[in-house]
Amino acid sequence: MSELVDLKELERRAYRSTFQDGLWDLYLGALMVCLGFLGILPGMRDETWVWLLGYTLLVGGVLVLFVIGKKYITVPRLGTVKFGAKRKRRKTILVIILSLTVLLNILILLLTMRVIEAPAWLQMAGDEMIQKDVMDLFVPLFAGLWVTVVMCVIAYFLEYYRGIYIAVLFGLGIFIDMAFGLPVVLVVFGILAAIPGLILLIRFINQYPVQTVR
Numbered sequence: 001m002s003e004l005v006d007l008k009e010l011e012r013r014a015y016r017s018t019f020q021d022g023l024w025d026l027y028l029g030a031l032m033v034c035l036g037f038l039g040i041l042p043g044m045r046d047e048t049w050v051w052l053l054g055y056t057l058l059v060g061g062v063l064v065l066f067v068i069g070k071k072y073i074t075v076p077r078l079g080t081v082k083f084g085a086k087r088k089r090r091k092t093i094l095v096i097i098l099s100l101t102v103l104l105n106i107l108i109l110l111l112t113m114r115v116i117e118a119p120a121w122l123q124m125a126g127d128e129m130i131q132k133d134v135m136d137l138f139v140p141l142f143a144g145l146w147v148t149v150v151m152c153v154i155a156y157f158l159e160y161y162r163g164i165y166i167a168v169l170f171g172l173g174i175f176i177d178m179a180f181g182l183p184v185v186l187v188v189f190g191i192l193a194a195i196p197g198l199i200l201l202i203r204f205i206n207q208y209p210v211q212t213v214r
Helices: 002-017 023-040 048-078 085-112 120-131 135-158 162-180 184-207
Strands: none
Touching: 023 048, 023 162, 023 184, 048 184, 135 162, 162 184
């Protein structure tokens, strides 16, 4: 029985060690910086296709750097581990949550672009809010809360609890940017999220040197 407990504890430590390299912190912080940077550049938000192109290039570049970091920094030091049924079940739940989130985001986008018609009750509610100028605050608040809640749920299922702190920064930054037109806040919050990641990365590299085979 004690051996089984030790194995579970060993698996838990091995799983959490994947977040000790700080790369997730750096990745999410860089995403915030990218969004803020795109908002700061003059005229970037005037043309949708220009913004989407810039977003794709910057976010794609950050993702590539994240994958390269995992491959050449983390894996050589920790190796690869196959986790048990509990971890796989958590991963399945996470995939379901992410899938529902993506579908809802697509639905909201189609409604916003009027590709599909919104239900009558939603149109009436929207018209009333526009007349009362509530939408100026409601949309940024909804977007910020949505990002915060989704990222917190993901962080919980990944047992990546620093992600909750980053989720709050991300959601608050989106709210301030959309409500007050201050994209520089996203850059500042992205740096605040990335600083702990950079410290963890330096500590990780020093604590787990690559073993050379002779």
